[in-house]
Amino acid sequence: MPIDDHVFREVMSLFASGVAIVTASDRQGTPKGLTTRSFVSVAADPPLVLVSIDRTSRTLPAIRASGAFVVNFLRGDRAALSDLFASKAEDKFKGLTWVGSDVAKGAPILADDSVGYAECVVREEIPAGDHFLFMAIVEGGRAFGGRPLMYFRRSYAEWPRTG
Numbered sequence: 001m002p003i004d005d006h007v008f009r010e011v012m013s014l015f016a017s018g019v020a021i022v023t024a025s026d027r028q029g030t031p032k033g034l035t036t037r038s039f040v041s042v043a044a045d046p047p048l049v050l051v052s053i054d055r056t057s058r059t060l061p062a063i064r065a066s067g068a069f070v071v072n073f074l075r076g077d078r079a080a081l082s083d084l085f086a087s088k089a090e091d092k093f094k095g096l097t098w099v100g101s102d103v104a105k106g107a108p109i110l111a112d113d114s115v116g117y118a119e120c121v122v123r124e125e126i127p128a129g130d131h132f133l134f135m136a137i138v139e140g141g142r143a144f145g146g147r148p149l150m151y152f153r154r155s156y157a158e159w160p161r162t163g
Contacts, residue, residue, distance in 0.1 A: 016152040019078075021085045021113075022051055023098075024062035024069045025106035031093045032062040033108065035086040037151055038131075039071060047138040049120060052131045058088075063134060067122045068104035072114040076147035076158025081113055103140035116143040 003011070023033040038052035051071065053060050063069050074082055085092055093108065100106040103119035111117070119140035126133040147158045 013153045016150055019074045019082050019149040019151050019156070021072045021074060021081070021110060022053070022059065022063075022069050023072060023108040023110070024059055024066050024104075025100065025108070026062040027065050029100075029106055030062075031098070031100075031106075031108045032059040033085050033092055034059045035082045042135065048123070049118060049136055049138055051134050051136070052128065053134060055130050055132065060132065063122065064125070066105040066107065068101075068107055069120050069122070069134070069136065070101050070104045070107040070109055071118045071120060072108075072110040073116050073118075074149040075113055075115055076149050078113050078149055079156040081110075082149060082151075082156065101140065111142075111144070114144065115146040115148045117141055 017037040020036055020039050021033050022036050023031060025031055034057055036051060040050045042048040042050050049071065051069070053063065096110065097112050098108040098110050101109050101119045104121065109117050118138045120136035121139050122134050122136045124135040126135065150157050150159050
């Protein structure tokens with residue numbers, strides 16, 4: 001018998017993690033995006049990553065249509081941006097500075113808001129409960145450095161170290 005939903009969420013909140021915004025462009029070139037903590041570096045050779053996307057996400061069709069996405073690792077002072085992209089707001093990109101990735105088929109790169117990003121091309125889509133897992137090869141990216149945004153027990157904090 002599976003664990004109770006409330007207990008599951010409480011236990012999972014104990015895993016401190018970085019915060020990222022996954023972006024993609026739909027068929028019309030409209031930017032889409034969502035906040036995630038469900039990101040894993042899978043392998044170095046070849047460079048593979050995995051993201052988990054909710055079946056109800058409005059970004060899911062854009063990832064499927066383009067077959068690509070960008071993972072933007074948020075700066076420590078960007079908790080409000082994380083909340084915006086976790087919401088159901090219609091135009092999450094209004095007022096943001098971004099450039100479209102050539103590698104990831106126009107997916108927005110949020111360089112001003114990130115400590116780095118990975119440009120990814122989907123290799124495989126795997127159904128997993130109420131989510132889909134996307135295994136992707138990293139074909140581009142950049143590391144800016146700085147202090148990343150962390151999430152623990154339903155609250156944000158800036159990582160205390162620089163590097």
